[in-house]
Amino acid sequence: MNWLKNVWYVAGFSRELDGGQVVDRRFLDTPVVMLRHSDGRVAALEDLCPHRLMPLSAGTRVGDELQCGYHGMRFRIDGLCTLAPGQTHMPSQACVRSFPLSEKHGLLWIWLGDAGRADVDLIPDIRWNDHPDWTPSRGYHHVKANFRLAVDNLMDLGHESWVHLRTIGQGHEECIPNYPVKVSIEGEGLLKAHREMPDIDAPPFFAMVLNHSGPINRWQTAISLAPSICMTDFGVYPVGTSADDAYRSHVCHLLTPETEESSHYFWSVARNKRLDDETLTQDVCEAITQTFDEDTEVLEIQQAQIKKLGGAVPRVALKVDEAPIRTRRLLDALIKREQEDPTFVYRPALMVDDATPALQMELTRR
Template sequence: MSKPFPMNAWYAAGWDADIKHALLPRTICGKHVVMYRTGDGEVVALEDACWHRLVPLSKGRLDGDTLICGYHGLKYNAQGRCTFMPSQETINPSACVRAYPVVERHRFVWLWMGDPALADPALVPDMHWNHDPAWAGDGKTIHVKCDYRLVVDNLMDLTHETFVHGSSIGNEAVAEAPFDVSHGEKTVTVTRWMKGIDAPPFWAKQLQKPGPVDRWQIIRFEAPCTVNIDVGVAPTGTGAPEGDRSQGVNGYVLNTITPETDKTCHYFWAFVRNHRLTEQRLTTEIRDGVAGIFHEDEIILEAQQRAMDENPDRVFYNLNIDAGAMWARRVIDRMVAKENPPQNPPQHLQAAE
């Protein structure tokens, strides 16, 4: 049975600052991986299982750039090749562990979990706002006990803000405003404008101007699991819906979700802004505030996963607001199906039919 995630894709394995000259184990798409930085700063990602007896290499230690198994002392280089075996001079030529392709970009370390011949760095999702000097911000990681697709669903439909996040970013306008959905081969975009509304508390604090606002949420999904959301408010009548956001405040909510197992995931997020760039205190305030908002999501999503586990035969009902999530699911399903073509039965069974 195929897994609900494509393997031929780049997945964030950690923030760049998470990977040090120390062994860091992580499970990605059901695969156990151990990561570390070499002396020259390169990130290594190896299968976390010794060739000899499958003991996790993350239970071993580093000697320079060499990883030493903590069970029998086999040594591996950064390419996963065994370079030493105890009590023998000849090294079995098959003695190696899988090394995963790695790219560092947009403050994240990305791993390619599928066919290494297809690991094109140009396919890393665009999250450039995370390190662009025109934007300032920070983020965190959440370990969520749910199917990664539930997080994507949650981000593709922000009407839940009205009900889950009413004290911060939600108000009635989010649930009632019309929206447009467009889609491509690997992308889905949901655009929502709320014109002439009261700014919710979070945005009122950022804008610091009284009066009604025009608010926007432009959600862009890139398969299989990256969602970047262009958000902001501007005083009503200053031209934001027509493209002039100069009187407003703009942010991006950057999200990339990495499946751990069928029912758990690593959720990497950041919030960046294009105003008051040098105020580190504001960066920390927003990061901690958004962390609180996302914890509200975490509670809802884990409860949803538990209910799904208890009711495995129930199917989801969809509303108009689910259009973006439905398209994202279709894109993911196509990627998974492409990697798992239907198998023809053996010839003797075909003949019997």
């Protein structure tokens, strides 16, 4: 299966392991069970008892160990067997594969490749998920589609005018593809596609967050960081006001392949305004959930069509496909290097800085 292996993938939100919870998920078609030790360490094991292949997640947690629900074998968080009922000798093969698991920015990060290369300094910078200057609304979608289709969707924001008219999309007269996009490679594995949309009608979501129904100025930058993290950096502000006071949001789309035909979609929508407004936090969460429900429906239809008809998309490339196609090529090149060069280490570039909106817009015009 064509995945980049030696890289950190988002495995969940840190809070999911609080209170002794055990979480089981499949990543890159590998079953994994995760838990937090009583001393605070987080751990990830292959969700498979080596005896008769029962998932450990189907058993129980006993203290800081996982007990298989079939014959009671117990395993520490490093995968070593501590108990085989009915015998004192532990077979040398009675162990479970462990995976590096780390916490950063309120997220769980898992490394499914060569464990010896799992450098925590290579974890991407998603600081807005738990930064005091930003307030996030968070959520999760399970998508029955290949993660590359989801990345395509996020790097081609032109679809908003048809898929998201009830939330973030412009009407047909101001459809997003009519505004030119500037696509640029900013670093290893990093691509940006930037649009500016001056003096437009406010879509429902932006009218809500601005509490303003008149014309607005809008910019949005779709960012892709290989292999499967995207971010939509957008800003909106009423016409006649300053971009320096824009409502700005970093929408982090944290995709992790589950299988060839399904994906985990963790998301965090961090804003720079009304940070203590809990009602707004919930309203944003509900609106974004609706938005991503709309995306999910389209992605799952595409996946079903590809399975039925074969081939790949796009069958006919349009201008809006420039960023998705270039993003796929970046990832393919990284996968090829990893497969051909045993010394290659992918070092993800920084996703975006926090320059003021006015400065960002000025820079993109140069």
